[in-house]
Structure formats: structure tokens, C-alpha cells
Amino acid sequence: MQTQIIGWVIGAFIIALIIASFQYIYNAKNRTKKNLFFAFLRFISVFALLLLLINPTFKKQTYFVEKPTLVVAIDNSSSIKHLDQVQPVSGWVGKLKENQELIDRFELKFYSFSNTLKDSLNLTFDGPQTNISSTLKSLDQVYKNTNAPTILITDGNQTYGRGYQFKSNTFKQHVYPVVVGDTTKLTDSKIQQLNVNRYAYLKNKFPVETILTYSGKEKIQTTFKVTSGERTVFTEPVSFSGENTSNVINFTLPANIAGVQKYKATLVPLDGEKNIVNNTKDFAVEVIDQKTNILLISDIVHPDLGAIKKSVESNERRSITIAKTNQIKELEDYQLVILYQPTSRFKTLYEKLESLKKNYLTITGSKTDWVFLNKIQNKYRHEITRQAENYLPRFNTNYSTFLLEDIGFREYPPLIGAFGNIIINTPHDVLLYRTIGNIPTEDPLWITLEGNGIRESVLFGEGLWRWRAQNYLDTKSFESFDDFFGKLIQYTASNKKKSRLNTISESFYYGNVSIKIKAEYFTKNYEFDRRGSLTITIKNKDTQATQTSPMLLKNNSYDAELSNLPAGDYEYIVSVTGENISRSGSFTILDYDVEQQLLNADVTKLTQLATHTDGKVFYMDQYESLITTLIKDPRYQAVQKSKENIVSLIDWKYLLAIIIAVLTLEWFMRKYNGLI
Incomplete structure (x- = not known):
């Protein structure tokens, strides 16, 4: 308690003593023991009331014992069922819960x-x-801030993700893997991996x-073959031995029919x-019968050119040609033209694009001739300052021309553009806004516009x-950026009327991935x-079975995530309630x-995991040994901790009860003695 508060309490004590003494001793005609009792009651009530007004605080320290946490993580994937280990695993979990x-x-x-961690024990x-x-x-x-040894009940077979046996070097807890499934190596031949392009x-x-x-x-001798329907399109004999345990086969297949072509690869099983x-x-x-051809025109050398080429050609359905203005002859073979930092040398090219009604993407920068660009077209104008500025991107969540998602633009580095205001003279949709430093603006950084049968993006x-480099640093992949840029290319290159x-x-899905279908719905004003x-x-299409479900609004799209659909051919219809609009x-x-491709538990990786985390591997018949190890390990001790709370006197309810009781007693005693 602070010295000042102690002074106030002493003062309250003196004041209460003076008031009680003055009323029942100093003013009393006859000083009896009753007067002293009344003075005592008045002193208590006044002193308690003054204490409430002062409201001193006290430190209250409590002690408690904190036990270490024991984490039990159970593999809930279908491989446990495939290995016929459902009952043993469920039994283990039950015994752990009741131990x-x-x-x-x-x-x-x-x-x-399974593919994600869940804070539940709904084992299916x-x-x-x-x-x-x-x-x-x-x-x-x-x-991360606690002592939490982990029991990992699993077969150790990971179907995707980074190698956990190496990742475990950074895991701070001790892991005790419990190996589920057969550890005996049986003779088995299999298709380990099959690589093929989607298109x-x-x-x-x-x-x-x-x-x-x-x-x-x-x-052993066996045969590898590929069939399409009832027709065998490829076959090759294969031999293995104890020394030669793998075989890589490379071959090509003809694409003679457009559409989705299905194949089955088979390694004939051993006896x-x-x-x-x-x-x-x-x-x-x-199999597609057309390819989007894109022409990128630039008279300067810039890292953007390589990034655009890589991004465009990440989809095999697109190809890109890079050329200078003096190398252009025909534009009819291209569905889209990208104009990079145009100058006066682009004049003839702009005239051809206008006459051919070609769609194009314009990218401006520090080398752009804005005097020429303002003159050659009237859709937008840029103030001439001949100064450069760094512009950070800000995604427009209300962008509605086509379906796009924010890929983390707020964390992206700035682009270099010309300083000054931009005036747009035609209907347009802003994809990205400019942010200068920490100041967001309503000036556009990236727009799309459409008119006179021409689509343009600027x-x-x-x-x-x-x-693109930042996207890789953030996600260890270029996929998000390439997908974003690909959608922009797809929209700009298309002449399809807006719907x-x-x-x-997707045209096809593998049975082990989530099936997602998206839709975008616009008003009559788009x-x-x-x-x-x-x-x-x-x-x-085969069983004629149908199912109908609502699509959920997520950001700027309506999504349907389908699960538990058996393999087969499907067709779908998306419709809008109350509107005569649908798409199929x-x-x-x-x-x-993929969970059924593995026959044995992966003991090697689980052992590495235990070694790296200073744990130990156990098997399904070693329940008692695991319990003993955990109980006797001196690293897992309960810790006594203290907690200090600051308590105000006004929160002490008993003091109010004392005041009421003392005042009530004083009133009754005075009444009883005829003093009232």
C-alpha cells in the first residue's frame, strides 16, 4: 500500500474517533458504559464509510500447480481404415482418455x-x-511457449506436404510416434508416380x-500397359530384382480427339x-484444338518481359512472342497484343490495332512517351510532369468485370509510374488503386475497359x-500471381460477350482433391x-443421380465445394433463384x-521424427511401455506458479455488510434505551 494511502487511512481513523467521541462522550450528560459502546459502534461505521471513500488496494497472491500438457494427435485418414486398424486405434485412444x-x-x-488438424475426436x-x-x-x-510432449498415432504415410522427418528439426516438443499398421515388408509392385500435363x-x-x-x-517379370476404354494404346515389359527396384518409363501418346480423354495405367500385379x-x-x-497466341511488343529490354513470358506460358494453352516494333508484320494470328511502354514508334501499330479491332494490354512506366500516348488515343490521359513515382497497389474488392481474388497486393513492392493525375474518359472498371507511401488514393493503377468491340487493359x-518474385517469397510458388495474370490475359484476349x-x-478432377466450382453473378448494370x-x-451421367445444394458467397464469388462424389462423368447447372438465368x-x-496406395507403415520416417525431437518410437503392443516412459520422464514435472492480483477494498462485499450491521445495531440500541 502506498504511503499516501496509509496517511489517508490514519486520517480517516482520527476523524472517525473524533466524531464518535464528540457525539457520545464529549456531549454526553452522563458518561456510562453504554456511551462507550455507542461511541465504538459509531466509530466503526464512520471509519468503514471513510475507508470506502479512500478505497485502498491490496495485493493478493495465490498459488496453483500447472501440469504439463500431453498432446495426443490421431491420424484420421482413410489409410487407417485401409490397413484395417480402426479398432486398435480407437481402443488406444479410449485407454489414453481413461488412464x-x-x-x-x-x-x-x-x-x-488428415489433411488438416482438428481440435476434436470425431474419428471417422x-x-x-x-x-x-x-x-x-x-x-x-x-x-510454442509450453512443455507439451506429443503422442502421434499414425502409420507415418504422408500423401502431400513437406517431409515431416526433416521439418521436425524445428519442432520444439518431444514426439512419441505410435506406429499403426503392418511393419513387415511384403512383396509389392506399384505405380509410384505418373506425370502428365493436363492439356x-x-x-x-x-x-x-x-x-x-x-x-x-x-x-520378376511383369507388364506395364496403358488403356483407353477397351483399347490398349501402350504396352512395355518390365523386370525387377532385389537390386533393380525401380523403373522409369517415358513414352508419348497421340492426341487425336478433342475433349477430355481418359486413360488407365496398369502394372500387371504379381502372383x-x-x-x-x-x-x-x-x-x-x-485435348484442345486452339491455342491463345499473344504478341508482346517492346523496344526496350526490361525484367518485366521475362516475368510476363514465364507467367503467360505457365499455362500450356497460351504462347507468347516477344518482338520490337520494326519486326511486326501481321497481327491476325494473335488474339492479344501487349504494348510495353509505348512511344512514338508504336504509332503504326496503334492504327493497325484499331482497324483490326484487336484487344490489347498496355503497360506504361518510366520510359513511356505520354505526349504520344495522350495524342494517339482519347480513352485516358495522364498529366505530363516527366517525373517518376512509386505506387503501391490496393485491390478493389468491388471489381466486377470478371472474377479475381486479392493475392496479397498490400504486401507487394511498388511499381514505378509517371507522377501526375490520370483522367479516364470512358466507362471502365478499376482493378487496383494507387497508394503513395501510406496514403491511399482513388487514382487507378490498373484498369480494364471495353468499347467499340475492343477490350483493353491498362x-x-x-x-x-x-x-512475381514477391509471390514466390510469400508462398514458395508463382502459382497465385500466374493465376491472377492468366485470368486477366484470358479476359482481355476473349471477345465473348459479357454475361x-x-x-x-476444371474439366476433370482427381478423386483425392477437393472439387470446387465458382460462379459470378452480376446485376443488369454488370x-x-x-x-x-x-x-x-x-x-x-451414368447413374442419373442428382443432388442440389446452395452456393455460398465468398468474397466476390459464389462457391460450391463438393465432396464424396464417386468417380464418373458429371454435368452441372447453376441457376439464380427468381431469375431466368442459368449456366451449365x-x-x-x-x-x-492416394491413401490406398500404401501397404506398410513408414517406420523409417517416424523413427527419424522421434530422433530429431528427442522422443521415442512405440508400437501398438507397447501401450504400457509408453505410459511408463511418460510418467517417469523427469522433463515432465508439474510446476507451482503464483498469481498476484490487485484487489480494491470496495470489491470486498463483507465491509458493506459490516457497515449495515453496525448502523442497524446502533439504531436498535438507541431505540431500546429511549435515545430516539
Whole structure:
């Protein structure tokens, strides 16, 4: 308690003593023991009231025991069911939950995981994939400041994600893997991996690479073949031995029919082979009969040119040619022309684009001749200052021309553009706004516009290569940026009339991935409409079974995420409730379950995980040994901690009760003695 507060309390004591003495002793005619009792009661009530007004604070320290946390993470993927380990795993979890020794020693926390970590024990063993690396990363974030040994009940087979046995070097907790499944190495041949592009062009050949593996010691002969329907399109004999356990086969297949072409790769199973699911793998290729040809024109050398080329050609359905203005002869073969930092040498090119009604993308920057550009067209004008400025991007969430998502533009480096105001003289839609320093503006950085049968997009800044590089630093992939730029290219290159309802889906999906279909719905003024009620109806072409579900609004699109659909051919219809508008499409689901491709538990990786985290591997028949290890480990001790609270006297309810009781007693005693 502070010295000043102590002074106030002493003062309150003296004041209460003076008031009580003055009323019942100094003014009393006869000083009796009753007067002293009344004075005492008055002193208590006045002193207590003054204490409430002063409201001193006290420190209250409490002690408690904090037990270490024991994390139990259970593999909830379908591989557990495939390995026939559902009952053993469920039994293990039940025994851990009821073990009194663990309950007394640890704070138990249970999780389940497959492709993601879930804070629940709803064990269905139907997860489509397993990502142990992501599970460890999530647990590390949750328990980064605590002592939380982790029991990991899994077969160790990870179907996607970074190698968890190496990632475990940074995991701060001790991991005790419990190996689920058969650890005996059985003779098995399988298709380890099949690599093929999603797209091919009509009347061309597309490459296929297949990696075949064998676990066994004997020399064996088998056959690898690829079929399309009832027709065999490729076959090759394969031999393995104890020394030669893998085989890579590269071949090409013809693309003679447009559309989605389905194939089945088969490695003929060995006699007595236990797991033959991993001997077949379905794959598909979409054969297209046209390619988007893009022409990039620039008279300067700039890193943007390489970044644009890489981004455009990340999709095999597009190709790009880079040329200078004096090398251009014909434009008819191109669906889109990109004009990079135009100058007066682009004059003839602009005239050709106007006469041919060609769509084009204009990118301006520090080398752009704005005197020429303001003169050659009247859609937009830039103030002439001959100074450069750095512009940070800001995504326009109300952009409605076509479906785009913010890929993290706020974290992207600035583009270099000409300083000054921009005046747009034609209807347009702003994709990105300019931000100067920390000041957001309403000036456009990237726009799209459409008129007179021509689509145009204009970027008022150079430095796209920095954005693509930043995307890789953020996500370890160029995919987000390339997808964003690809959608912009697709819109600008297309002459298709704008529709109020558009759908986006893949032509085929593999059975182990999530199936997502998106739709964008606009008002009659072509503004994105968030009030729409969209439904999607899915129909299996073979069984004629249908299902209808609503599409959910997410950002600037309506999404439907479909699950539990069996392999087959499907068609869908997206419709808007209350409107006579609908769009249809189709897709194919290929039969593939990655969780069934593995026959044994991966003991090697789980052992590495335990070693790197200073833990220990256990097997399903070592329950008691695991419990003993955890209980006796001196690293997991309960810790006594203290907690200090600052308590105000006004929060002490008993003081108010004392005041009421003393005043009441004083009143009754005075009444009883005829003093009132």
C-alpha cells in the first residue's frame, strides 16, 4: 500500500474517533458504559464509510500447480481404415482418455488430423489425404511457449506436404510416434508416380512419365500397359530384382480427339500380391484444338518481359512472342497484343490495332512517351510532369468485370509510374488503386475497359517482375500471381460477350482433391450482386443421380465445394433463384485414392521424427511401455506458479455488510434505551 494511502487511512481513523467521541462522550450528560459502546459502534461505521471513500488496494497472491500438457494427435485418414486398424486405434485412444496416471500427471489434449488438424475426436477415418508436416507446424504454434510432449498415432504415410522427418528439426516438443499398421515388408509392385500435363493440342503427341517401384528380393517379370476404354494404346515389359527396384518409363501418346480423354495405367500385379490397388492409376488429358497466341511488343529490354513470358506460358494453352516494333508484320494470328511502354514508334501499330479491332494490354512506366500516348488515343490521359513515382497497389474488392481474388497486393513492392493525375474518359472498371507511401488514393493503377468491340487493359506502372518474385517469397510458388495474370490475359484476349452469370470449373478432377466450382453473378448494370441466391445441381451421367445444394458467397464469388462424389462423368447447372438465368458445364472425376496406395507403415520416417525431437518410437503392443516412459520422464514435472492480483477494498462485499450491521445495531440500541 502506498504511503499516501496509509496517511489517508490514519486520517480517516482520527476523524472517525473524533466524531464518535464528540457525539457520545464529549456531549454526553452522563458518561456510562453504554456511551462507550455507542461511541465504538459509531466509530466503526464512520471509519468503514471513510475507508470506502479512500478505497485502498491490496495485493493478493495465490498459488496453483500447472501440469504439463500431453498432446495426443490421431491420424484420421482413410489409410487407417485401409490397413484395417480402426479398432486398435480407437481402443488406444479410449485407454489414453481413461488412464488415471496420465490424468494425474498431465493435462490431456486430443486432436485428429488428415489433411488438416482438428481440435476434436470425431474419428471417422475417411480423410482424403495426410499432411503430418502441417500437423506438427500447427501444434508447434499452439504450444510454442509450453512443455507439451506429443503422442502421434499414425502409420507415418504422408500423401502431400513437406517431409515431416526433416521439418521436425524445428519442432520444439518431444514426439512419441505410435506406429499403426503392418511393419513387415511384403512383396509389392506399384505405380509410384505418373506425370502428365493436363492439356495437349489436337493432332500432337503428349509425353507421359511413369515411375514404377518394387519391394522384394526375387527377380520378376511383369507388364506395364496403358488403356483407353477397351483399347490398349501402350504396352512395355518390365523386370525387377532385389537390386533393380525401380523403373522409369517415358513414352508419348497421340492426341487425336478433342475433349477430355481418359486413360488407365496398369502394372500387371504379381502372383499373390496383397495390395493391387496401387497397381493401377487413372489419368486424363484435355485435348484442345486452339491455342491463345499473344504478341508482346517492346523496344526496350526490361525484367518485366521475362516475368510476363514465364507467367503467360505457365499455362500450356497460351504462347507468347516477344518482338520490337520494326519486326511486326501481321497481327491476325494473335488474339492479344501487349504494348510495353509505348512511344512514338508504336504509332503504326496503334492504327493497325484499331482497324483490326484487336484487344490489347498496355503497360506504361518510366520510359513511356505520354505526349504520344495522350495524342494517339482519347480513352485516358495522364498529366505530363516527366517525373517518376512509386505506387503501391490496393485491390478493389468491388471489381466486377470478371472474377479475381486479392493475392496479397498490400504486401507487394511498388511499381514505378509517371507522377501526375490520370483522367479516364470512358466507362471502365478499376482493378487496383494507387497508394503513395501510406496514403491511399482513388487514382487507378490498373484498369480494364471495353468499347467499340475492343477490350483493353491498362497498367500504369512497371515492375511486374517484383510482384512475381514477391509471390514466390510469400508462398514458395508463382502459382497465385500466374493465376491472377492468366485470368486477366484470358479476359482481355476473349471477345465473348459479357454475361450476368459465369461459372468456373476444371474439366476433370482427381478423386483425392477437393472439387470446387465458382460462379459470378452480376446485376443488369454488370455490378457484382451479393444479394443473389444461387443453387447448383449436379447430375451423374451414368447413374442419373442428382443432388442440389446452395452456393455460398465468398468474397466476390459464389462457391460450391463438393465432396464424396464417386468417380464418373458429371454435368452441372447453376441457376439464380427468381431469375431466368442459368449456366451449365461438365466435369469428370477420376478414380484415385492416394491413401490406398500404401501397404506398410513408414517406420523409417517416424523413427527419424522421434530422433530429431528427442522422443521415442512405440508400437501398438507397447501401450504400457509408453505410459511408463511418460510418467517417469523427469522433463515432465508439474510446476507451482503464483498469481498476484490487485484487489480494491470496495470489491470486498463483507465491509458493506459490516457497515449495515453496525448502523442497524446502533439504531436498535438507541431505540431500546429511549435515545430516539
